[in-house]
Amino acid sequence: MTVPLNGVPLADHAAVYATLDHAGFTDVWSSEVAGADAFTPLALAAAWQPRLRLGTAITPVFTRGPALLAMSASALAEAAPGRFSLGIGASSPVLVRDWNAVRFDEPFRRTRDVLRFLRAALRGETVDEVYDTFTVRRFTLERPPAVPPPIVLAALRPGMLRLAGAEADGVILNWLSADDVPRTLAELGERRPGFEIAARIFVCPTEDATYARTLGRRLITSYLTVPAYAEFHRWLGRDKVLAPMWDAWAAGDRRGASAAVPDEAVDALVLHGSPEHCRAQVRRYADAGVAVPIIALLPTPEVTAGGAAALTTLIAQLGTEPSGASA
DSSP states (O other): OEESOTTSOGGGHHHHHHHHHHTTOOEEEEOOSSSSOSSHHHHHHHHHOTTSEEEESOEESSSSOHHHHHHHHHHHHHHSTTSEEEEEEOOOHIIIIITTOOOOOOHHHHHHHHHHHHHHHTTTOOEEEEOSSOEEEEEOOSSOOSSOOOEEEEOOSHHHHHHHHHHSSEEEEESOOGGGHHHHHHTSOSOOTTOEEEEEEEEEOOSOHHHHHHHHHHHHHHHTTSHHHHHHHHHHTOHHHHHHHHHHHHTTOHHHHHHTSOHHHHHHHEEESSHHHHHHHHHHHHHHTOSEEEEEEOOOHHHHHHHHHHHHHHHHHHSSOGGGOOO
């Protein structure tokens, strides 16, 4: 499950983590956009629910210096030895340049360089290296983790996918359908031993299809107009399906862009329907090769109206052990 859950204060997430654990969820993965940072929700989970695995999906490689990123990852790996995975990725120009005032230059090489730096630093080595995109002089972690965390790489198109397969411990996929998974995985090439495949999957468990599709169109318009995601979906073969959206967006017609997203695109990329139907659709990702399907739970009318009790029931229905869930 993606955490923190919308509408629930971080201070109240002890009950959320317990509910997830009781419902059969094994992992909680954070993100870092404009809400919580990637590490704080996981630090709370490490303390409150020691059986859950933890992961960042993702921590951008531009918005922290290499040493600070290594320190943050090392601290969480020390707090949760053997059950934390560090997910990194390039992120986007909006988040990096527009919101964090950092230049978004050479994202592929920056990601590769940060991956290589982290590999050495988290092993406790002294790093004194001139990389293509930055230089680090004699940095050594004072508290290197006893169990260095696996480093998983967010990847969309072939170049980054091949980098993930060659040098990372896993890959994180995003904004793709279950039918897109085989083509994406084919680009990974030869992988490191124990390589893990994760994917964030947007799930809106409501049978109000109009609501779900309206929300899905808004999300698709926000994300898939970002150049990297647009190129990803062109590569996947959605150039004709999404071309009207891209054209309207380029013309400055935000409302028209959202209206141009067809139902078939929404239904492929944002799962909706009853919780049982959504579970079956998530299972399709697992059947296609995703070892860690990460649900990104979207708000529903039912949970908005029913509050915490409705959320607890929904988590139980989405989990693998629905009869055993409790707050």
